[in-house]
Structures are given as C-alpha cells and as structure tokens.
Amino acid sequence: MPIRPCAGRQIRYRIGLGGIGCLFLGLIISAVPAFSRAAAPDLILDSLNIRQEGVVSFSILFLGTESRADFAESHFLVGQTDNEAFRLYADVDSIQQVRFNAFTLTAYLVNEKAPSRTAYKFQATGNPTGSFEDTPVRVTFHVKNGSANSTGTILMPVYNATKFDLLQVSKQDQPAYVSVSGATQMEFQLGNPADSLPVSITDVAINGNCAKCWNQLSSSVAQKSSLQIEPGTNASLPLLLSPNSIPALLQGALLLKPDAPHDTLSITLTYHAVPGGAEKKQTIAAGVRFGPGLFGLALALCGGIALGLTARYLLTDKLGNENEPALHAILSALVLGLIAECVGILVTSYGNSKLVLFGMDVDPRQLFPAFVLAVFVSGGAAVVSRITAFFGKAK
C-alpha cells in the first residue's frame, strides 16, 4: 500500500521529533554526573593491618575524568593491576593530613588498554586506627570495570597522626660539657627506625631550665634548611649553645658531682614524615655542665698554686724542699699542678676513674676542684696533712 504524502510527512515529522528527543536525552545523560560516573570504573582500596599495631581503611570518592598521560615518577607512586589493564598513580604532592586523624590523597586510574589516555580522578581518604607509626605499605586495590574485575597493588605511605615520638634518641650517658668562655657546638644523635618513612626536622626550639644562664640557644636546622633522616639511619642534630658566663658559673659552682647536670635543656623538635606526614613534636631533655674554659681553668690553677705555695711557706718557712731555690720550687709546683690537672681531666673524661677529694667525687674541669687540686699539689705534704687534720677535727 503506497504511503500517502501526508502520512509520509507525518512519519518524517515524528522521526524528526524523536531524533531531537534522543539528542536532548543524550545531552541530559552526559550532563548528569551520576550517569557519566557509570562509565567510570570503580576503585576500591583494601583495608590493611599494619604490623598488628593498627588498621587503615580507605574511602574512595570519584571526582571526574581528566585527559592526561604525564605522571612523572618524582611526583607519583605507581601501581598496576595483575592483568596490566589498569595503572594507579597516587599523587605524592596531594597528600594532606586532615583533622580527626585522617589523610587524603588524589589518585588517577588509567586504562592501559583503552585508546584514549583518559585518567579517572579519585580522592582517597585514609582512616587509621591503632598505634602504628607512619610507614610505607603495599596496598591492594581492585578495579571493577563493568563485569571485569582487576586486582593490583601499590606501595604507598600510610599515616597515623596520633602516634608520636617517631625519632629514636640516643640516651645521654653523662651531661654534655659546655664552656662558658664562648659558644659550644653540640651534636645530638637522632635515629629513624628501618621500615618507616623518611623524617624531616623543620624546627628546633631549645629552652634551658636556667633561662638567665644562656645568651643563645639555637640550631641551624629550620624550615628552609631542614634535616632529613632516611629510614634505618642516624643523623646529627647540630646545636649552638652560648652560655651567659657569670650566671652559668654560679649555677655550677655548688654542684661538684661530675654526673650532676648544671642545667637541663628541653629540645623540642618539629618534624613530619616525608612525604605529607602530620606535623609532630618530640621533646628531648639534655643535661649540660658548665665549664670555665681553658683561660678560666688556667687562672684557677695559677690561683691554687699561689695559695698552696703561700700556705706551704707559712707552715714550713720554705717554698720547696731543703736547699731548693725558690724559682725552682715555683716552677715545679706549676708543672706538677698542670700535670695533675691534665691527668685528672683525662682519667675522668675518658676512663671510668673518679677524682675523689675528701670523699667527694669531683670534676677537675670545674673551677673549684681545679683550684683545690692545685693547692694540694703545690702545698705538698704539709698543707695536705694540715687540711686533713682540720677536716678530721671537724668530723
């Protein structure tokens, strides 16, 4: 049956209307994110147990697509599915710590077998629980693309903002010696355990218990000159300590025991795991003992020798032995005093020996012990026996 021209126009008109409708429908579908999302593969990151110390779970949010193929190795961590169909690129620069102990990062999923280089952009949020330290781990991921499932792994960092004290600090055997005659460079050994992330120290704040004892307490480590410690290695933290001479000497004058600190420094380190770890603080206590420096020690030695010789002269009417010229006696006292001081410093600093004066364990690097040592050496037996007798009576 021939189609009537009028009916033909009607069909063409209906087809035309239908075409426009389909076009609109297509436009609407492509504009609504829910429909366009249906075309994107689903990405799932598995929860994982970190050394039986905690768990990290992930939530994934699809953000859209980007046409890109540039994923520089220096800025992206790469993982691949076992069937080599998909590659996952985690953007290292996008890692950020957020409140409530969570971290986020941007990841791109690329279909290696697709002709176009469309990257599916996802935002991953990591939620740690437990007490593990920031560490790199191999995370299993799944890609669901229609009916096909692919599985792969990616080595990426996970963080736990509630875990503090990531740095290992070597225990201080004895207080550090700080000369009051100038600035002293002190180095602190810090370690970063193996199987962790590199740690970057960005700020060092130092405070002394005796605030007036110090002119300057500083470190060259700062935001722009940070100190990075790689996993499984140690590094020295440089400190510059400049004491205020008179208050520092007064602070140490009455503490004769060589292992008792004259002041304790609180060194607060601000650091974070690299890349993208939460900023953490760790406070280290360091004991210091103030010393007079070479010039002060020499003065104390000379003063002690002068007093010892004077006392010897007053007690025996002689400066030295029988028929010994005065100059020889003075020079002998100087040399002997110097030797006694040097031996005292050497054996107490580098050996297990102690210098004991009147039953008191003393530090020969301090003014008063050096002075007394010089008095005894230059005064000789007469002075020593007189002082011993005096203390014996006093007891």
Added chain:
Amino acid sequence: MNCFLRGRLLQRWKLWRPCRLLLALGLALQPGNGADSPRLRRPAMMDSNGSGSDLFVVDASANLHAFHVKQNALVEYRQMSLPADFAASDMTYLLSGSQESFLIAGTLSRRGAVALFSLDGKSLQTWSLRNICSGIDFGAATHVAYVATSDSNEIYRLEMKSPKLTFVTQVDDAAKLGPLAFDEVRQEIYVADVAAGRIYKYSIAAKASTTLVTGLSAPTALSFDPDSDRLYIADPGRRGIFTIDTRSSKPVLTGFAAGQMQSPSGMALLSQNRVAVADYGADSVLVFSNKGSLLFRFSAPN
C-alpha cells in the same frame, strides 16, 4: 703614700659598685629563651562569638588566638596555650552571663574529654568520657552542648550544670563521626562522617537520624547558619567549602568556595554574613562573603 693608694683603691671600688649593680640588673633583665608569643601557624579549628565580631582560632600547637574582625582585616588581641596533654578536636564559643569561655572537645591523657576554658586560658571545668570526643557545638539559648565521638559514633548531651554527659544516640551507619553543628531552633543536629564523607541529620524530637548528603571526601568542619538554614561544610579532601539547604527535601551539595585554599580545616560564621575559613595548609585565615567571594586573607607576619 699608703694613704694615697688607699684613696685610689676606695675611689675605684666606689666606681665599681654602680657597674656591679648595672651588671646584676643586666643579668636579671635578660629575656628568657622562647619568650616570644607564637604566631598563627597551622590553624586547625575556629569559632566566633555570638555577634561574629570576634574570631577564635586554635592552631595545631594548641595555641588559641583571639582576633577582632574588622572590615578587611583580623587584629589579634590575645593568645593562650591549652594544656600540653589536651589534644583538641573541635571547639565552640559560649557566653555565660558576662563571661566568655570555650568548650573544647578532644582527648585529655588519652581519654575523651570536654573542657571549659576561660578566655585567659584557665581550665574551669572538665567532663570525661570513655570515647574520643571529636565534634562539639553549643546552643546559646538552651545552654546545652552536643558532643560527637569518633570511635563509638555516639552523640552526647552536655548540660553546663551537670557533671556528666548524657547519651543521646548512636549513628549506626557512621564510620567515624567528626564535627557537629546544632540547629537550636529546630532541635536538629548535623554531624559529619570524616571517613565516609557523609553528613547525617539527627532530629532530637523524632529520635531518628538520616543521611543528609554524601559525596564528600573528608568533611572536617560544619557551621550552621540559622538565618538562611544553610549548612556550610569544609572538605579539605576536595579543597573547598560546600553548602546545603537543610530545609530542602532532597538537599544537594553546592560549591561555595574552592580554588583559593589548600586545606580548609575550620570554619566560623562572622558578622555581616561573612564566613571565615581556617586554611591549615596555607597557615592563613580566609574570609568570604556569603556569596562565596573572597573578601580578604589573613596570614601572620613572619
């Protein structure tokens, strides 16, 4: 001769005495190390006073900075430090009589706690909880605060005169509850799920919670504007601020501000319909109009 020498010595001693005095004064007046007040770094959370003329910011080092909000600037007028063993999660301003104070939720010695601090840093009262307190908001008219916990996903009611918190509900679907906002007029609580990227609404009258909106990455701050019934949401994962109309039957997440911030962490509503945002990553505070245009940015000078 002796007399002359003695005179010279005495003269020198007299000259030396004021010098010694000056030396002693110099020693006594030396500033202690670390005496400088800390500048604003890593702003983490914030709230404003009732009128929105003052802004209070807590940074990652647990220092509270108080600002007067000017037309185009923030002027810092006070700082205080929170106790070292108090880890703050969220804060809310409250005015009781004429005394300004803060309720800060967090953990104290690894236990959940809500602490009331005066503006000068004195701890006035502490409420303890077994769970980690994550979000808090205060109703000025009813004098009641609501507290969310992140490990048990519960909401508690805190009455200022009561020594204990009262259990309100548990949000079963939630993964990790974070910040909380309280609509005092409608008696509704909005609470964010940081892990799942959702916002829940809990009706106190109906005793029921519903999922208000999904599709967020890690919502870390909420502010409810009772004038417009809009809920402002800070999402550092998506690096932006979003709003939803809470009265809508099907609320839709709408972009409010994005692109200008690295890591929006805290938020507060200010006077003249302005919104302040703490940008944790950029060490700054941004102030927006209620249309989402950036009015000014505050960064503490180096």
